[in-house]
Amino acid sequence: xxxxxxxxxxxxxxxxxxxxxxxxxxxxxxxxxxxxxxxxxxxxxxxxxxxxxxxxxxxxxxxxxxxxxxxxxxxxxxxxxxxxxxxxxxxxxxxxxxxxxxxxxxxxxxxxxxxxxxxxxxxxxxxxxxxxxxxxxxxxxxxxxxxxxxxxxxxxxxxxxxxxxxxxxxxxxxxxxxxxxxxxxxxxxxxxxxxxxxxxxxxxxxxxxxxxxxxxxxxxxxxxxxxxxxxxxxxxxxxxxxxxxx
Amino acid sequence: xxxxxxxxxxxxxxxxxxxxxxxxxxxxxxxxxxxxxxxxxxxxxxxxxxxxxxxxxxxxxxxxxxxxxxxxxxxxxxxxxxxxxxxxxxxxxxxxxxxxxxxxxxxxxxxxxxxxxxxxxxxxxxxxxxxxxxxxxxxxxxxxxxxxxxxxxxxxxxxxxxxxxxxxxxxxxxxxxxxxxxxxxxxxxxxxxxxxxxxxxxxxxxxxxxxxxxxxxxxxxxxxxxxxxxxxxxxxxxxxxxxxxx
DNA sequence: CAGAAGCGTATTGTATGCATTTTGGAGAAG
DNA sequence: CTTCTCCAAAATGCATACAATACGCTTCTG
Numbered sequence: 001x002x003x004x005x006x007x008x009x010x011x012x013x014x015x016x017x018x019x020x021x022x023x024x025x026x027x028x029x030x031x032x033x034x035x036x037x038x039x040x041x042x043x044x045x046x047x048x049x050x051x052x053x054x055x056x057x058x059x060x061x062x063x064x065x066x067x068x069x070x071x072x073x074x075x076x077x078x079x080x081x082x083x084x085x086x087x088x089x090x091x092x093x094x095x096x097x098x099x100x101x102x103x104x105x106x107x108x109x110x111x112x113x114x115x116x117x118x119x120x121x122x123x124x125x126x127x128x129x130x131x132x133x134x135x136x137x138x139x140x141x142x143x144x145x146x147x148x149x150x151x152x153x154x155x156x157x158x159x160x161x162x163x164x165x166x167x168x169x170x171x172x173x174x175x176x177x178x179x180x181x182x183x184x185x186x187x188x189x190x191x192x193x194x195x196x197x198x199x200x201x202x203x204x205x206x207x208x209x210x211x212x213x214x215x216x217x218x219x220x221x222x223x224x225x226x227x228x229x230x231x232x233x234x235x236x237x238x239x240x241x242x243x244x245x246x
Numbered sequence: 247x248x249x250x251x252x253x254x255x256x257x258x259x260x261x262x263x264x265x266x267x268x269x270x271x272x273x274x275x276x277x278x279x280x281x282x283x284x285x286x287x288x289x290x291x292x293x294x295x296x297x298x299x300x301x302x303x304x305x306x307x308x309x310x311x312x313x314x315x316x317x318x319x320x321x322x323x324x325x326x327x328x329x330x331x332x333x334x335x336x337x338x339x340x341x342x343x344x345x346x347x348x349x350x351x352x353x354x355x356x357x358x359x360x361x362x363x364x365x366x367x368x369x370x371x372x373x374x375x376x377x378x379x380x381x382x383x384x385x386x387x388x389x390x391x392x393x394x395x396x397x398x399x400x401x402x403x404x405x406x407x408x409x410x411x412x413x414x415x416x417x418x419x420x421x422x423x424x425x426x427x428x429x430x431x432x433x434x435x436x437x438x439x440x441x442x443x444x445x446x447x448x449x450x451x452x453x454x455x456x457x458x459x460x461x462x463x464x465x466x467x468x469x470x471x472x473x474x475x476x477x478x479x480x481x482x483x484x485x486x487x488x489x490x491x492x
Numbered sequence: 493c494a495g496a497a498g499c500g501t502a503t504t505g506t507a508t509g510c511a512t513t514t515t516g517g518a519g520a521a522g
Numbered sequence: 523c524t525t526c527t528c529c530a531a532a533a534t535g536c537a538t539a540c541a542a543t544a545c546g547c548t549t550c551t552g
Contacts, residue, residue: 020323020535045503056537057504062311069315071404077266078504078543093402100350100405104342156339158317159346162408266505291533302507303534324513324534497550505542513534521526 025053025063028237033072033083034141034168036175037237040085044073052234053243071169084172091173095217098166099210102147105163106193106209108154111200117153121194124149128187143186144171170216189215271299271309274483279318279329280387280417283483286331290319298480299489316411318418330418337419341463344412345456348393351409352439352455354400357446363399367440370395374433389432390417416462435461 029049032038044064046057053060068075071094074084086094113121128142144167151163189212196205275295278284290310292303299306314321317340320330332340359367370392377384390413397409435458442451 022535047503058536058538061504062308065308065311066315069312080504090403093404096350096354096402097347097404097408100346101343104346108342156342157336158339158343158412162343166404268505293533304506304508307534326514326534493552495550495552497548499548500546502545503543506540508537508539510537511535513532515532516530518529519527522524 020059020062021053021055022059022062022066024241024243025049025055025059026066028053028234028241029063029067030072030168031240032234032237033067034144034171035138037234038083040083040172040176042083044081044083046080048231049234052231053238053241055243070165072172084169086169086173086176088177091177092217094166094169094173095213098163098170099213101159101162101166102150102209102213103206104159105147105151105154106197106205107202108156108159109150109197110202110205111197113153113197118194118198121146121149125187125190125194128190132187140171140174143190144168146190174216186212186216266305266308267299267301268305268308268312270487270489271295271301271305272312274299274480274487275309275313276318276414277486278480278483279313280390280414281384282421283480284329286329286418286422288329290327290329292326295480299484299487301489317415330415332415332419332422334423337423338463340412340415340419341459344409344416345459347405347408347412348396348455348459349452350405351393351397351400352443352451353448354402354405355396355443356448356451357443359399359443364440364444367392367395371433371436371440374436378433386417386420389436390414392436420462432458432462 029038029044038044046060046064050057050060064073064075064081067073068081071086072084073081075081124142124146128139128146131138131142147167148160148164151160154160189208193205193208193212196208275284275290284290292306292310296303296306310319310321310327313319314327317332318330319327321327370388374385374388374392377388393413394406394410397406400406435454439451439454439458442454
């Protein structure tokens, strides 16, 4: 097995000296999962991943641990990590919590958005529109990000974190059980939602959000697929984060 | 410094052979924080804690990481961990999210509780009553646990986890900013809540819960205190989890 | 040929060691 | 007496080493 040389003693630095590198691994893996480069159920061996990123198992373990807390990976004792494979029951639970949280988001936001914020939201929806042509995973990610953007605008950090978490898990669930072009209607629903928030009617806004999430949840049953080599799949993500793989 | 002998090669086992020991550290630290043995702002050095539990820094790090995700400890890069010291703004955020979540809990539960579950809830309230005499941290912990019990009964694992998290953080917040005997009214409010759930009127139940949480949140402003040696404070918790400290 | 037992390999669990960063203080300069 | 600088002690960040467990394959037995 080819062995990469040990990290140079001094002088040249890796592109990311600051902040924990575990953070970067975490982000890369997260993205890879949400974009379905890493498919649900796929094994995530620590040393293989570490090899790709050029770090030791220690950091990979840390990243995997955090992803496990968020429900994106499953962590079975003595058996390692794998991309989470949510059951339909779990999916229902996630959507239920998501509804409760996003209800709070729109209640906080209705009638309180600044013009600048509204513009930002509308810009996002436009890019959703643009990405819709390619039915790639990009579209799913963007749809999720609108909700995160909304949560961010509440200024409530905890609410934002939770919405981010359930959004991620919903993306995973849709990847598993959703129909192919499910995002089409989402765009128009997003426009409606923003309009309701702008007008400032909380009742209406909550109703629209509820309807939207209901619609999102109502897309189910599709067959999963398999396989792919972890090395190759992770390469691009490692590079994006500034690592050079072995 | 007295050095404990390395773990014996074979034969006798520590009291907890199964499951990650990091889990135990996590639980012990969590309890210690919630019971205010470890006070907000207090430093949590990895070596010292590991020494107390008789494990290496690796496991302590893992436990601290998880507590950081939950918001019970703060983790500053290159500066280590300390017990979280939430600001009043963060406190407000936590309570807001808590309201949204627990609203969902009572909606799920109203009119759906079995007699056995109701009895279990009432039993819990009785023990709250019993613990109320001693105004110790026990009382705060029990009050929080009722809400966790409720969340557990929804059967929604994610909802349960989130409620557990916000409950913990609320306990910490009350410890920081709450008035001394704040839990007195809580007991009667808990009784009201259970009654409303038993009767099965969702509107009423939500109203009671909302009022209850409002009341809990409305207890603010108290001066924090300081100090204590980490070694001694953690000793009991380590022993409770079956570790023998060095 | 089917199934069970044994063994080697791959992978996880945990400890330890080294480099880097932070921190507190001694000592010199102002 | 204050403050700045520099250094040593301590704590963290990360990699590596070793132990324990799980998995798959061969092999032995019925």
